[in-house]
Amino acid sequence: MANDETRPESIAAQALGWIDQTTRAINPPIHMSSTFLRDADNQYSSGRVYIRDQNPAFDQAEAVITALEGGHETLLFASGMAAATAVFQGLRPGDHVLAPHVMYWSLRNWLLGFATSWGLEVELIDMTDPSSVAAALRPGQTKLVWVETPANPLWTITDIAATAELAHGVGALLAVDSTAATPVLTRPLELGADLVMHSATKYLNGHSDLTAGTVTTRAENEHWQRVRAVRAQNGGTLGSFESWLLLRGLRTxxxxxxxxxxxxxxxxxxxxxxxxxxxxxxxxxxxxxxxxxxxxxxxxxxxxxxxxxxxxxxxxxxxxxxxxxxxxxxxxxxxxxxxxxxxxxxxxxxxxxxxxxxxxxxxxxxxxxxxxxxxxxxxxxxxxxxxxx
The missing domain is CATH 3.90.1150.10 (Aspartate Aminotransferase, domain 1)
Structure with a gap:
């Protein structure tokens, strides 16, 4: 259904216009199988081995979010925290990361508690001040700058484009928690961000009946491959019914x-x-x-x-x-x-x-x-x- 001229409202409302080819159903089925049949030659021509990270229920919701964000690929996670922490777990020990003083409290605690014990060097700064960002960046060592805008719960604003330019200048990636803005109001990838994360529990679902998280990348790269591996190996993914609920919420x-x-x-x-x-x-x-x-x-x-x-x-x-x-x-x-x-x-x-x-x-x-x-x-x-x- 979607083409270059299709407006995002239509993409969301029709979930990319997907129709089940077997039944002609407008709403997708809920796939519950945890495993998939091997071919006679021991291969998987379906492309699916196990439900943990190859659940057919992920496909449509991930595709809709990718289209709304204008990205390369989206991964669903079991919660916003699972999505956010996977971005940091895709880094390596010794990497320096910047994050804002004002941000989602649970992630702030995780960064200062767990991430540092795994060897990441975490520095919290005033992300609304470009001069503070520039002063804190370390060429060759800073690998990720994490922005939340508007930032919970003071709703401060960070200039995404300016911060992206600073981060890229030292070889770092810029990730944006856009939970409060959603792709309705802001498309961080278009402003230079490399990754955009949502606690999909919130607006993307919109009905307070599931926990979910998403990360969308602007391009395929080594860090994204590690984030994908974190999801597969840690197992922090959604169930089939929750994936269906998320897609339902995205339509409105x-x-x-x-x-x-x-x-x-x-x-x-x-x-x-x-x-x-x-x-x-x-x-x-x-x-x-x-x-x-x-x-x-x-x-x-x-x-x-x-x-x-x-x-x-x-x-x-x-x-x-x-x-x-x-x-x-x-x-x-x-x-x-x-x-x-x-x-x-x-x-x-x-x-x-x-x-x-x-x-x-x-x-x-x-x-x-x-x-x-x-x-x-x-x-x-x-x-x-x-x-x-």
């Missing part, structure tokens, strides 16, 4: 992300300057640090994620989250339901997240209902604190 990706982005922009603007909110963190605000860069590298909106810092401090933030009814108190993001979370409580000691911060994942509910619910919760929390004082 553009509708969901655009709806969430539109609502997030309206919510950010409403609470900007609100007397019960100390700060709104959202790259779509003209006052946001990195807004100009975001406007260049993001299209069709600035994403469905934002954070607010409550005027009443940590107590008000926790009380607000406890009082909302439409916003659900839960970890994760990118689903059709709106979620609220006191992020510092989740990340614990050592987190760079301010104690008064609430992370908001905007779903597809009516935006007026979301604003009313959040404003009511802020008011109740503020009044409660005043009464206690």
């Amino acid at each position: 990706l553009y509708l969901r992300v655009r709806a969430a982005s539109t609502s997030a922009q309206l919510i950010a603007e409403y609470f900007y300057g609100h007397p019960l909110v100390a700060e709104v963190l959202y790259p779509g605000l003209a006052s946001a640090h990195g807004h100009e860069i975001a406007s260049r590298q993001m299209h069709d909106g600035y994403g469905g994620m934002l954070s607010i810092r409550t005027a009443g401090g940590e107590a008000a933030a926790i009380a607000t989250a406890a009082t909302t009814t439409l916003w659900k108190r839960a970890t994760s993001l990118g689903g059709v339901e709106s979620l609220i979370e006191h992020r510092a409580s989740v990340e614990g000691p050592g987190s760079p997240v301010p104690a008064d911060l609430l992370r908001l994942s905007v779903g597809i509910e009516h935006v007026d209902d979301l604003i009313t619910d959040l404003e009511h919760a802020l008011t109740v929390a503020h009044n409660g604190i005043e009464l206690r004082v």
